Amino acid sequence: MKNLPKSSTRTSSRPKAPAYLGLLLFVLAAAAVSVCVGSTALDFKEALSSLSDPQNPQVRILLYVRLPRTLAALLSGAALGVAGALIQGVLNNALAGPNIIGVNGGAGLFTLLAAAFLPGLPQLLPAAAFLGALCASLLIYGIAAKTGASRMTIVLAGIAVSNLFSAGIDTLQTVFPDVVVGSNTFLVGGLSGVTLGNLAPAGALIAVGIVLACIFGPALDLLALGEDSAKSLGLHVPAMRFVLLLTASLLAGAAVSFAGLLGFVGLLVPHGMRRFFGIGAKALLPACALSGAGFVAVCDTLARVIAAPYELPVGILLAFLGAPFFLVLLLQKKRGRIYD
Numbered sequence: 001m002k003n004l005p006k007s008s009t010r011t012s013s014r015p016k017a018p019a020y021l022g023l024l025l026f027v028l029a030a031a032a033v034s035v036c037v038g039s040t041a042l043d044f045k046e047a048l049s050s051l052s053d054p055q056n057p058q059v060r061i062l063l064y065v066r067l068p069r070t071l072a073a074l075l076s077g078a079a080l081g082v083a084g085a086l087i088q089g090v091l092n093n094a095l096a097g098p099n100i101i102g103v104n105g106g107a108g109l110f111t112l113l114a115a116a117f118l119p120g121l122p123q124l125l126p127a128a129a130f131l132g133a134l135c136a137s138l139l140i141y142g143i144a145a146k147t148g149a150s151r152m153t154i155v156l157a158g159i160a161v162s163n164l165f166s167a168g169i170d171t172l173q174t175v176f177p178d179v180v181v182g183s184n185t186f187l188v189g190g191l192s193g194v195t196l197g198n199l200a201p202a203g204a205l206i207a208v209g210i211v212l213a214c215i216f217g218p219a220l221d222l223l224a225l226g227e228d229s230a231k232s233l234g235l236h237v238p239a240m241r242f243v244l245l246l247t248a249s250l251l252a253g254a255a256v257s258f259a260g261l262l263g264f265v266g267l268l269v270p271h272g273m274r275r276f277f278g279i280g281a282k283a284l285l286p287a288c289a290l291s292g293a294g295f296v297a298v299c300d301t302l303a304r305v306i307a308a309p310y311e312l313p314v315g316i317l318l319a320f321l322g323a324p325f326f327l328v329l330l331l332q333k334k335r336g337r338i339y340d
Helices: 016-036 045-048 059-093 103-117 122-147 150-173 183-188 198-215 219-223 227-231 235-260 265-277 281-303 314-331
Strands: none
Touching: 016 059, 016 265, 016 281, 045 227, 059 122, 059 198, 059 219, 059 235, 059 265, 059 281, 103 122, 103 150, 103 183, 103 235, 122 150, 122 198, 122 235, 150 183, 183 314, 198 235, 198 281, 219 227, 219 235, 227 235, 265 281, 265 314, 281 314
């Protein structure tokens, strides 16, 4: 696989601390709005002052609807943002993303398989999603490594793999219609109905994944220099690529297990953050976690109110935003040569 061009490997010289502070404030503001805004008005002060009364309607809305949903948006956004940055770095392909190359599809298929065949063990869903994401990641990486495929070929192979997983999901929907009831929202990506119980195991996996990404992420900087240069600097390239893909799969799979097949977060967020933080993993990965969290929280809030009194799954809004962005990347001519 070819190296990224010089224009893509520049690191940003802008001060990082103010930018991180801005991202943190953005996440806090997005979370606050997500908690307070929805189809039912929430008096946040009343809910906080009445926490000792679990029968208070405002408290019930806060604890059982808004808080889980906001946490789900923050966790899934952070996980998919970091996963996208890792996948793009490992494949050296700025067009790659968890949904583009089939990682989300693999996680979704294995999640529905677990729901269909092990309906009494919902706690296994994050593990099943991780396994599916890992299978998809290794499949695409195997294609890239064995064939020396171009960037565009990798994307096309990923789309084919994604369609294969989609066919498997459609088969499950046909054969087990009662078991996978509600899977339509899962397939487009949605956060309604998420509970704190659903989030607990997946949230722990996401926390572990982000920590691992920050620990091993600097290896992405060495991989960007090319395989030979990375080896000469002492990096065990195959092992590190596997570890990074493992981490990306952990993050994407955990997010899919409760949020469904949210698309384009892992494509949009890393691209946006590289403009402010460069491609150095030490700065980029935390930025992707913060911006991804805030971005999904904002999109989920908009999806709740944009068509009120009806509610759109947030995955639909993300598709409206992400698909044109992906097409723009494909059609860029001056920089588009790096994808040939």
